[in-house]
Amino acid sequence: MSDEPTDDAPAGDEPTDDAPAVDEPTDERETTDEGEPDDASKEDDATQSNVGDRFDRLPETAANREVEGRATREEVLEWWDERFGIEPATFAEHTFWEKGAGKVWIFRGDLPDHTERVEAIGMTFLRTRQEHWKPTTDAAQRFGRLATRNTIALDDAEARAFVDGEDQDLDWDGDWGYVIPVHDVAGREEPLGVGLYVYDELKSMVPKGRQRDV
Numbered sequence: 001m002s003d004e005p006t007d008d009a010p011a012g013d014e015p016t017d018d019a020p021a022v023d024e025p026t027d028e029r030e031t032t033d034e035g036e037p038d039d040a041s042k043e044d045d046a047t048q049s050n051v052g053d054r055f056d057r058l059p060e061t062a063a064n065r066e067v068e069g070r071a072t073r074e075e076v077l078e079w080w081d082e083r084f085g086i087e088p089a090t091f092a093e094h095t096f097w098e099k100g101a102g103k104v105w106i107f108r109g110d111l112p113d114h115t116e117r118v119e120a121i122g123m124t125f126l127r128t129r130q131e132h133w134k135p136t137t138d139a140a141q142r143f144g145r146l147a148t149r150n151t152i153a154l155d156d157a158e159a160r161a162f163v164d165g166e167d168q169d170l171d172w173d174g175d176w177g178y179v180i181p182v183h184d185v186a187g188r189e190e191p192l193g194v195g196l197y198v199y200d201e202l203k204s205m206v207p208k209g210r211q212r213d214v
Contacts, residue, residue: 050101055115058096058104070098071128079126079133084180085148097121102129106139134178137193137207144180144191151180152195152202159183162192162204165211170202178205 050056050067058073059065065072073096077088097105097115107122115121123142127134144151152172154162161168162181179197182189194205204211 050098051116052100053116055097055099055105055111055118055121057111057113058098067098069102069129071096071102071104071126071133076104076126076128080135080143083178084135084144084146084150086143086146090143090146094122096125098128102127104128132177134205135180135194137205137210140180140191140194144182145189147180147191150174150177151182151189151191152197153189154181154183154192156183159192162195162202163206163212165204165206165208167201167203169200170197171200172197172202 050070056067056070058071058076061072061074076096077091080086080091081088091106093108095107095110097107097111099105099121103124104126105121105123106125111121123138124136125139126136152170152174158168158170159181174197176198177196179195179202181192181195181202183192184190192206193210196203196205
């Protein structure tokens with residue numbers, strides 16, 4: 001990864017007043033006697049669009065994708081394997097869900113494919129729908145012990161600075177991009193969260209509400 005990732009996807013082009021007039025599209029869906037789309041059509045629309053307050057299961061593969069831009073389970077597993085060396089089998093008993101645009105959650109177990117009026121399912125796991133996918137702090141701390149690449153070992157002073165939200169100049173010969181900083185605790189490397197390594201600098205991605213002065 002050569003460019004610094006951003007959390008926000010680029011905005012689309014804004015329409016201009018000079019755009020030529022075009023005919024308005026007509027709704028050719030099957031309707032009831034009252035002229036409203038029937039229940040089957042409504043349900044079809046709901047499953048093929050992204051709904052901000054509903055959890056939708058990620059499709060298994062691109063061939064199963066119904067919502068444009070939605071990540072697939074296959075892509076998520078490949079990303080964690082390629083970026084951090086965490087094998088797909090690690091998540092064999094987990095399901096993945098999108099709520100809103102690109103916020104992927106992980107849940108150990110199963111649920112109906114579309115779950116509404118629920119605030120949380122498992123924990124936030126990954127941010128997609130942007131140029132560079134970003135793991136969450138929760139995901140890094142939960143699964144980072146299994147990572148075999150793109151982890152940065154920090155000494156005591158560096159670890160303290162990282163959890164306090166400080167950016168640091170560090171020499172590291174790994175890939176640029178999102179990394180999982182780790183620190184030795186009682187002889188075991190513990191993941192601290194998510195960092196962004198670019199231009200010989202480790203940027204702390206620890207959310208402000210979770211930063212600690214230790």
